[in-house]
Amino acid sequence: MKFLPTRQQIGLIIGAFLLAFLLWLFVTSQKNFTAELDVPIEVRNIQSRKTLRHKIPRTAVVRFNGTGRALLKARLLKDFFDLKLVVDLERMRTEYDFILNEYFERYPQKIYIPSSFAINYLEVVYPDSLHISLDDIMTKEVPVISNMLLAPAPGYLLVGEPRIDPQEVQISGPKELVGQISQVLAVSDTIDNLDITLNRKLDLTELDRLIHMSVNEIEYYQDVQAIGERIISEIAVEVTNILPDLRVFVNPRTVALTITGGIDQIATIQPEDIRVEINFAQQWTPRQQFYEPTVTPPAGLIGWSDLSPRNLELVVTRK
Numbered sequence: 001m002k003f004l005p006t007r008q009q010i011g012l013i014i015g016a017f018l019l020a021f022l023l024w025l026f027v028t029s030q031k032n033f034t035a036e037l038d039v040p041i042e043v044r045n046i047q048s049r050k051t052l053r054h055k056i057p058r059t060a061v062v063r064f065n066g067t068g069r070a071l072l073k074a075r076l077l078k079d080f081f082d083l084k085l086v087v088d089l090e091r092m093r094t095e096y097d098f099i100l101n102e103y104f105e106r107y108p109q110k111i112y113i114p115s116s117f118a119i120n121y122l123e124v125v126y127p128d129s130l131h132i133s134l135d136d137i138m139t140k141e142v143p144v145i146s147n148m149l150l151a152p153a154p155g156y157l158l159v160g161e162p163r164i165d166p167q168e169v170q171i172s173g174p175k176e177l178v179g180q181i182s183q184v185l186a187v188s189d190t191i192d193n194l195d196i197t198l199n200r201k202l203d204l205t206e207l208d209r210l211i212h213m214s215v216n217e218i219e220y221y222q223d224v225q226a227i228g229e230r231i232i233s234e235i236a237v238e239v240t241n242i243l244p245d246l247r248v249f250v251n252p253r254t255v256a257l258t259i260t261g262g263i264d265q266i267a268t269i270q271p272e273d274i275r276v277e278i279n280f281a282q283q284w285t286p287r288q289q290f291y292e293p294t295v296t297p298p299a300g301l302i303g304w305s306d307l308s309p310r311n312l313e314l315v316v317t318r319k
Contacts, residue, residue, distance in 0.1 A: 035071045036063050036125055039083055045090040046134065052210055053095075053135035053174045060085055060100065061126040066119035074117045081114040087130065095133035100124040135174035142181060143168050144218055146202065147188030152224060153195040159223040159262040160300055166218060169204070173211035181207065186218055198222040225262025227302065232259055235271045237293060237312060241281035248280055251313040255293070261301040273298050278312065289313055 038059040043052065062085070064071065074083065087098060088110065101124050104111055111121050146164055169184055186202040202220045204213060233256035242248050255276055259266050275296040283291050290311040297304050 031068065032065055033068050033071055034063055034065045034122065035075070036061050037075060037078060037083075038062075039078070039085055041130075042084050042086050043132070044086055044088050047089070047093075049137050050134045051137045051174050053133040053176060054131075055208070055210060056130055056132060057127055060124050063122040063125050064119040065122055066117075070118040074119050077117075081117070082112055083114060083117065084112045085124070086110040086112060087132070089132065089134075092132065092134065095131070098130040098132065100127070100129060135176050137172060138175035138178040139170060139172040140178060141168045141170055143183050144186060144204065145183050146186045146218075146220060148186075148202075148220065148222070149188070149190040150194055150198065150222060151190075151192045153193040156195050156224055156226055157262055157302065158194075159225050159265050162220060162222040164202075164218050164220055166215065169218075170214035171207065171211055173208070177208055177211055181211070184213065186220070194222075194224050195226075197224045223262070225264050227260065228263035228266060229258055229260050230266045230269070231306075232257060232269065232271055232274060235274050235276050238275065238277045239280050239314070240277055241279050243281065245319055247317045247319055248284075249315040250278065251315065252309065255312070256306075256308045257295065257304050258306040259297055259301055259304050265300065269298060274304075278314065280314075284314060284316070 039062045040059050041057060043056070046052070064074065066074070085100075085104065087103070088107070089096075104121070104124065108121075113119065113121065144164055144167055146162060148162065150158060150162075152158055164186070171178055171181060171184070184207070185205045187205055189202075191198065199219070199221050201217045203217050204215070207213065234254045235256065236254055237250050237252075239248050239250050254271075257274070259269060259274075276293045277296070278291050278293045290313055292311050293307075295304055295307060
């Protein structure tokens, strides 16, 4: 079975042939041509403790002339050589409008063309002018906010709050812009079915390109543990808010219960870490003998269960 190219494929082949032919003609020709290139704009000699208030274009469209070969060489290699336009702010105080063609006509030495590029500058096509305004440099610390959405796998849980390092970053830039920033966000992500501790680097979201951040990424740590249970016994019972003229005894004086949480988390919990309390002033009545205590486990556990005994006897006497 013969392969028959489609109409679209035929068009691509013809287009590629024509492009190759024109490129060959352009390169081999010794005639002069004009061409427009994107040329970086570099701003120099900003006053001490000053910075640009607003963005300016990174590049300008500049028209050059030269042989076809020279222009092609410049187009292909301009990113690897020091082809650029320099705007010097040494004498500028606050703001100024630079009419680019007038500026470079007055200061042709500010047009940097590598000596290996046999091309000649003609004019700046776009933009025709630059409005440059300066502002004081401001520096401050702002908190980092993480936007990670994590879901543990069945039988696992996230233990504790996530840790990020550093928790704050230093930003610096124009006072007008920096003053409006109250936080920096880490790049958000969603991870499901986590069954191991997460430790990774997170990029910070980019701010205005005039603002510099002391770091561009943070360390993000989230502890993930398998869920387990453990019985804790000999937990002391505390009776609080006893009236001044009474003596109160609790029977029994200790209880046991089961806690549920991460297996490493519950392994370190001691009886004194769990508070079991009867609030005498709020709970006691003369006609009631047994009381159910309030249990306050350490933060971060899934919960507790199986309090034993559940009801405790209070013996009350007068002093």
